[in-house]
Amino acid sequence: MIAAGRIVRLAERDRTQLHFFLDGQTRTALAGDTVLTAMLASGHALRKSEFGPEWRAGFCLMGACQDCWVWQDEGPRMRACSALIAEGMRLRTTPPESWP
């Protein structure tokens, strides 16, 4: 597993491994990971702020702050803290060109 991310797994490590794509690159996650956990297990942030120079990595993890929006290649924007990762999911840290 890639272990260079922000998140440290402290328990529940014996789950089924699955794969997803982040900005076109293959990443691994565990079944039951939220999209946020999956992305931050091998990365440091989820998206760039639209109003400042900094990166964002989520804030409340309970669906209230909306800091953790990420996009899929196809399909709707999602809250990374609430959505579960799925095999083959294609995620992106920037909105698709068609996204207003």
Add this chain to the structure above:
Amino acid sequence: MSETLPRVAIVGAGPAGIRAAATLIEAGLHPVVIDEGHSAGGQIYRRPPAEFVRTPEQLYGSEAAKARALHALFDRLAADGRLTHCAASSVVAVHEGRLQVLGEGGAQMISYDRLILATGASDRVAPVAGWQSAGVYSLGAAQIALKAQGVALGRRIVLIGSGPLLTLVGAQLVKAGADVAAVLDTSPWHRQARGFWQLATRPIVALRGLALRARLGGRYHAGVTLERIEADGKGVMAMCWRDAGGRQRLTQCDTIGMGWHLRAETHLADLAGCAFSYDEQWRQWLPKTDRMGRAGNGVYLAGDGLRLLGADGAEIAGRLAAAACLADLGLPAPCASADLRKLARLERFAGGLACAFPWPAAMVRALPDDAVVCRCENVSAADVRQSVDLGSGEANRVKALSRAGMGRCQGRYCQLAAVELAAVQAGCTPGAVGRFRGQAPVRPAPIGAFLREG
């Protein structure tokens, strides 16, 4: 289910929502329970996804039996078809007896005769310069990550704020093996001691808190001043603070968890037409109800979204709100007097917490001009102060002119600080500044979900 049964909708399936549902079902009703969680339990008794194996004892510690009981009760009522559970669904609007509900399957309308709101609370946060950086989370977030995902949100964590959650999350992270560099409490010892007699109304809970505090050892510091979060473009690098003796300290870390107790989630109560009053003890606007949680117009409130009493208080308040609802429907309602007595004791204890671990008003008032207040849109303290000079010290003018409260969280995490800053600038109290009006949808909603064919 009979067509003539009154329709009761409950928003939230935490301790308050579950107890309210069970009380209504005992009286023969069939409530609809709408909840954002994938399974019932609320944030406090949140359940991990499938494939996770830790036991409730490992997840909820001393509260495991309560969590087990609530989960089992709700699951049994749902399995027996005694209630309708709309899981992973958000109520985004309330209007004239109808709820606009957004779930994974799209939008739907749910009509009700009576509405019980058990929407809970989230962390009450105060801005610290640099808090917009990646790696700054709420204390609740750090706890959810550990409970529901088995992870620490960073390799080296500093917790800041005040209140029971600060100690609890710190102790839980340490126990789980996370590297907690420091736990920084803005409340000084003498202030914490002032809540002593009220906290002694629940001696076991108070002692448990002290035992958790002891586990933090030298990591815990009371009476600190938080100066700023140092970060580069990628995220948090250090917490800069001063200890109670005024000495400058710098603690290297990649993650910060922050929170000053809780902020009631009241957007739906606002849309449902509830009256509010400014609560000096909690330094926030809370909905007005009678002792049972009756807000009028067929709306009832229960749990931390009404009074910040925690999970035990939420169970009681859920039963009380349902009893009030049943009585108003002319149905036999359970006797409330024992629950009302228990509630009074929990209120004394909560008063002790509010006194011992206060909102850091002075810290917020002293925020440097360039510090971000609204982290949704990076609105600065200067923007908020100038909006008062340009317009007035009224909350919704401040919101319109500065944009604090107009971002994606809809003011949940900046309102109290923005109001605090506006009060200083306008020379009045936070209560006189007022509160941001709730606006539907209370969660961002894709417009496509509401479009109809033809």
